[in-house]
Each structure stands twice: as structure tokens, then as C-alpha cells.
Amino acid sequence: MLRYLRLYRRDFLLGLLCLVVTNAVTLLIPWLLKEAIDALGRGSALRNVAFHACAIVVAALVLAAIRTWSRLLILGASRRIVYDIRDDLYAHLLSLPASFYARRRTGEIMSRAVNDLMLIRSLFGPGILSVLNVALLYSAGLPLMAFLDPWLTLAAILPYPLILIGVFRVSRTIHERSNRTQEQLAEISNDAQETLSGINMVKAFVQEEGESRAFGGLSREYRRRSLLLARSRGLIVTLMGGLDKVSTIMVLCLGALHIIAGTLTKGGLVAFLAYLALLSGPTVMMGWVLGVFQRGLGAIRRVEEIRAQTSDLPGDRALGAGPDVQGAIAFRGLRFSYPNGGRAERPVLQDVDLDVPAGATVGIVGRVGSGKSTLVQLVAAVYPVADGTLWIDGRDLNSIPTSHLRAQVAMVPQETFLFSRSIADNIALGAPAAPRSRIEDVARLAQITRDLPDLPQGLDTLVGERGVTLSGGQRQRVALARALLLEPRILILDDALSSIDADTEEAILGGLRDTMRRRTTLVISHRVATVLNADCIVVLEDGRVVESGSAAQLLARDGPFARMHRQQQIERELESL
Numbered sequence: 296m297l298r299y300l301r302l303y304r305r306d307f308l309l310g311l312l313c314l315v316v317t318n319a320v321t322l323l324i325p326w327l328l329k330e331a332i333d334a335l336g337r338g339s340a341l342r343n344v345a346f347h348a349c350a351i352v353v354a355a356l357v358l359a360a361i362r363t364w365s366r367l368l369i370l371g372a373s374r375r376i377v378y379d380i381r382d383d384l385y386a387h388l389l390s391l392p393a394s395f396y397a398r399r400r401t402g403e404i405m406s407r408a409v410n411d412l413m414l415i416r417s418l419f420g421p422g423i424l425s426v427l428n429v430a431l432l433y434s435a436g437l438p439l440m441a442f443l444d445p446w447l448t449l450a451a452i453l454p455y456p457l458i459l460i461g462v463f464r465v466s467r468t469i470h471e472r473s474n475r476t477q478e479q480l481a482e483i484s485n486d487a488q489e490t491l492s493g494i495n496m497v498k499a500f501v502q503e504e505g506e507s508r509a510f511g512g513l514s515r516e517y518r519r520r521s522l523l524l525a526r527s528r529g530l531i532v533t534l535m536g537g538l539d540k541v542s543t544i545m546v547l548c549l550g551a552l553h554i555i556a557g558t559l560t561k562g563g564l565v566a567f568l569a570y571l572a573l574l575s576g577p578t579v580m581m582g583w584v585l586g587v588f589q590r591g592l593g594a595i596r597r598v599e600e601i602r603a604q605t606s607d608l609p610g611d612r613a614l615g616a617g618p619d620v621q622g623a624i625a626f627r628g629l630r631f632s633y634p635n636g637g638r639a640e641r642p643v644l645q646d647v648d649l650d651v652p653a654g655a656t657v658g659i660v661g662r663v664g665s666g667k668s669t670l671v672q673l674v675a676a677v678y679p680v681a682d683g684t685l686w687i688d689g690r691d692l693n694s695i696p697t698s699h700l701r702a703q704v705a706m707v708p709q710e711t712f713l714f715s716r717s718i719a720d721n722i723a724l725g726a727p728a729a730p731r732s733r734i735e736d737v738a739r740l741a742q743i744t745r746d747l748p749d750l751p752q753g754l755d756t757l758v759g760e761r762g763v764t765l766s767g768g769q770r771q772r773v774a775l776a777r778a779l780l781l782e783p784r785i786l787i788l789d790d791a792l793s794s795i796d797a798d799t800e801e802a803i804l805g806g807l808r809d810t811m812r813r814r815t816t817l818v819i820s821h822r823v824a825t826v827l828n829a830d831c832i833v834v835l836e837d838g839r840v841v842e843s844g845s846a847a848q849l850l851a852r853d854g855p856f857a858r859m860h861r862q863q864q865i866e867r868e869l870e871s872l
């Protein structure tokens with residue numbers, strides 16, 4: 296964080312200089328007041344008083360101008376700092392791996408990015424401004440007061456240690472309560488974000504009222520915590536305001552005695568009280584400033600926590616560009632479990648030994664939850680694997696720079712995500728500069744062209760948020776085209792054609808045959824028919840490879856694959872009846 300402060304130190308230093316001048320002028324005004332009153336007392340000419348009055352007006356004008364400038368400088372710098380931090384934080388968030396997002400909820404991350412940055416801005420802007428102001432005011436104001444009347448000064452600042460102890464006590468409570476309030480706000484953001492993203496489900500299951508009630512509960516808790524926070528904030532203001540009045544009364548009594556004794560002029564007492572008022576305002580504010588600092592520092596800690604997160608993919612630490620990927624994949628005793636946040640880890644994949652020659656087509660089948668998606672995600676370096684268990688072209692996956700590897704691996708995931716852009720832009724996600732003709736080619740390969748007559752602007756049709764206006768099968772084909780556009784060495788289809796009817800699937804696979812011959816292709820499917828033509832079929836059960844071989848071999852063995860095949864054949868015959 297200091298790095299950012301250093302970046303804008305010129306603004307802060309200039310702001311500080313302005314503050315020095317502002318405070319000098321501020322402190323000059325009571326002095327002019329004293330001179331004017333004392334002049335009146337001596338019965339000197341009205342002209343003299345008028346001169347002092349004019350001087351006060353001029354000083355006030357100068358003060359307003361310079362104070363505005365100093366605020367512009369420091370508050371402006373704080374805004375630019377937060378702007379920089381926000382950009383850096385976003386870039387950093389994008390660099391974090393899937394495992395980071397699996398551990399955190401989106402609402403929590405959003406809360407850091409929005410609320411915490413606001414708290415940091417308060418710290419660097421009004422926070423720093425107030426602290427500098429108070430420091431300057433005290434270091435010049437106190438000597439002036441002491442010059443006017445040392446005993447009176449002592450009486451005035453006597454209650455201050457008490458004030459500070461009180462402030463310190465209460466501000467610790469404020470800090471705790473502010474944290475709890477912030478956490479609850481994150482909870483609320485998360486709930487709203489989740490419910491609104493899943494609005495169709497909420498409506499389909501008529502849960503509007505239930506969700507609204509649940510949100511109401513969270514909201515009530517937020518209100519409770521906010522009120523507690525407001526109560527301790529109120530306490531601090533009352534505490535400090537009250538003690539401040541005590542010091543004013545003491546000064547008034549003692550000051551009157553000094554005037555009677557002749558050691559203090561009337562003008563002197565007025566100036567003294569004006570100084571006291573000047574100092575007490577910012578002192579009361581110190582309670583608030585302390586809160587700003589505590590909350591700001593808490594926010595900095597939370598943001599730093601995210602910034603300290605690094606990728607746990609060993610490939611992200613591999614340097615240099617890797618060699619071109621040919622596409623041979625080898626699993627050697629691969630074992631994998633998802634990071635489980637401290638709970639006992641359950642292996643999702645075990646003892647996977649598999650050789651996929653470059654250019655081969657491998658079909659992967661198995662029951663739901665048998666680990667098919669996990670297996671292919673490891674090839675795309677979504678999660679980290681142990682050294683020596685996964686090899687690409689004879690090189691340990693962990694020694695290949697992740698971005699380099701991913702540029703040559705394209706995956707059509709089981710669940711597609713489309714951005715709120717045109718279909719063409721969605722297809723060009725991985726290659727924004729691809730020429731239009733290429734996009735049209737892959738759209739044809741993925742059989743999107745079949746649907747084009749139904750789409751108002753063809754490939755330029757905007758896809759609604761998350762592509763809700765497209766059918767599941769249409770979305771899957773957009774995702775397929777997106778992967779094909781990259782011309783990857785390794786193409787992964789994770790049940791990518793599941794929502795597409797058998798005829799269209801056949802047309803797609805027929806069109807892809809040539810493409811697939813030139814690349815290593817991993818095809819996961821629930822339909823046995825989809826993988827019958829693969830060079831090799833792998834059957835997974837509970838994370839283990841229980842069978843592998845060509846379709847003919849597996850059917851002859853009469854194992855799990857043959858059983859699946861028979862079952863699906865019967866289902867199809869029943870359907871066609």
C-alpha cells in the first residue's frame with residue numbers, strides 16, 4: 296500500500312504545504328480578533344477596529360481558497376490511489392486459479408472490491424487530511440495559547456487525557472462492531488447476488504416469499520449490527536463533546552480571575568476561547584478519524600490478503616515459453632482430491648494410468664460422479680496435480696507454463712457460460728482478432744448455421760445475460776465453435792453434445808471427424824454411441840479406470856462398457872417403438 300502513497304507523494308506534500316498555510320491563517324484570525332477588542336477597550340479610533348475587521352475578512356477569503364485547494368490535492372490523490380488499487384486488484388483477481396474461487400463466495404469478493412476500497416479511500420483522503428490538520432493545529436495553537444496565558448492553557452488541556460482514554464476504549468468497540476457490520480454486508484451482497492442469478496429457479500419453485508424472508512433476516516441482522524455501531528459512535532461524540540464543555544467552563548472561570556488580576560486582557564480571553572474552540576472541533580473529530588483509520592487499516596489488510604494469494608498451479612511458476620504441444624498425454628499413477636478446506640480429503644481419482652498418443656481420439660464413459668470431468672480438467676491445468684503424475688509430450692505438466700499449455704488445449708465444458716455479447720463475439724472469446732470467415736467456418740462445423748434463420752441478426756444476435764435466450768443445445772454448439780476456433784492441439788469435449796439431438800450430434804461428429812483426426816481429442820459422453828468410433832475407450836468407476844480398449848475389444852470382453860452399450864440399445868429401441 297505504501298507503494299501507492301509514494302506514487303502520489305507530490306500531491307500529498309503539496310497538500311501538506313497548503314495545510315500549513317491554512318492553519319497559519321486560521322490561527323491568525325483569533326489574534327486579529329484579540330487586537331480589535333483590545334483596541335476597542337483602549338478607546339482608540341474606530342478606523343483601527345475597521346482595519347482589523349477588514350484583515351479578518353481578507354484572511355477568511357485566503358483561507359477558503361487555500362483550504363479548497365488542499366482538499367482537492369489530498370482527496371484527489373486518495374481517489375487516484377483507490378482507482379489504481381481497484382485496477383490492480385481486478386487484474387490480480389483474474390490471475391487467481393479456480394481453487395481460489397472454489398474457496399470463496401462471489402459476494403464476499405465483491406464486498407472486498409467495493410466496500411473495502413471505499414474504506415481505504417476514506418483513510419487516504421479525509422483520514423490523512425484530518426490527522427495532518429490536527430497535528431498542525433496543535434503544534435501551532437498550543438504554543439499560542441501558552442503565550443497568552445500558560446495557566447489557562449494547563450486548565451484547558453487538563454480534561455484531554457481523560458478524553459483520549461475514553462476515545463480509545465470506545466473506538467476498540469467501534470472497530471469490532473464495524474467489522475461485524477461489514478461481514479454482514481458481505482453476507483447480504485452474497486445472498487442477493489445468488490438469488491438474483493438463480494431467479495428462474497426461485498420463480499419456478501415459487502420461493503419468492505421464502506427468499507425474501509431469508510433476505511429480510513439477513514437485513515435485520517445488518518440493521519441490528521449497524522445500530523450497535525451507531526450507538527458506540529454516538530457515545531464517542533457525546534463523551535468528547537461533554538468533556539470539551541468542561542474545559543470551556545474551567546477556562547471561563549479561571550480566565551475571569553486573570554482579567555480581574557490584570558494578567559490577561561479581555562481580547563486575550565476571547566482569542567483564547569476561539570483557539571480552544573478551534574482545537575476542540577478537530578479533537579472531537581479524532582474519535583471519528585480513529586475509526587476511519589481502524590476501518591481503513593482493516594480494509595487494507597483484507598485487500599492485501601487477496602493480493603498475497605498466488606496461483607497454486609506449479610505451471611504458473613514455470614518460466615519461458617514451452618515447446619509446441621504435440622498432444623501426447625500420459626497419466627502415471629494419478630491421484631487427485633479436491634482441496635476440501637481442512638476436512639478429510641476424499642480421492643476423486645486414484646491410480647489412473649493411461650497413455651494417449653498424439654492425435655488419438657479417446658472416449659471416456661462412466662457413471663455420474665465417477666470423475667470424468669475432473670480427469671479432463673486436470674489436463675487443462677485447472678487444478679494442480681502432483682509432480683510426475685501427468686505428462687504432456689513426455690514433459691511433466693508442472694514444468695510447462697500454464698498459459699502456454701492452455702493456449703493449446705481447448706475445452707467445451709459440461710456447463711457453458713456465455714457472455715452478454717453477440718454470438719460471434721462469444722465464439723471469438725479465445726481469439727478476438729479472428730477473421731469473420733473463420734468464425735463462420737467454425738459456426739458451420741458446430742452446426743450453428745442450422746439455426747441461423749431463426750436468429751434475428753444471425754451470428755450478430757446478442758445473447759441475453761448468460762445466454763438465456765438460446766436453448767441448451769444452441770449454447771452447447773456456441774461453446775463447441777468457441778473451442779474449435781482456437782485450433783487446439785488437444786480438444787476436450789465434456790459431455791458437450793448432451794443437449795443436442797442424435798441427428799445433429801451425428802452431423803457434428805461427422806463434420807468434426809477430419810478435425811479430430813489431426814488433434815488429440817478427449818470425448819466424454821453419457822451416450823455410448825458417441826464414443827463407439829474412438830481409437831480407445833476408457834471406463835471410469837469411482838475414480839478408477841476399470842476398462843480400456845477399442846469398442847470392439849470392450850464389447851467382446853462383456854464388461855461394464857458392454858453392459859452400458861446393451862442397456863442404451865434397449866432404451867433406444869423402446870423409444871423408437
Ligand SMILES: Nc1ncnc2c1ncn2[C@@H]1O[C@H](COP(=O)(O)OP(=O)(O)OP(=O)(O)O)[C@@H](O)[C@H]1O
Pocket residue numbers: 397633643661662663664665666667668669670709
Ligand atoms: N469443484 C469440486 N469440489 C469438490 N468436489 C468436487 C468438485 N467437482 C466435482 N467434485 C466431486 O468429484 C467427484 C467427481 O466429479 P466429476 O464432476 O469429475 O464427475 P463426472 O464423472 O464428470 O460426473 P458427471 O457424469 O455427472 O458429469 C464427485 O463426487 C463430485 O462430487
Ligand SMILES: [Mg+2]
Pocket residue numbers: 667668669709789790
Ligand atoms: Mg462431468
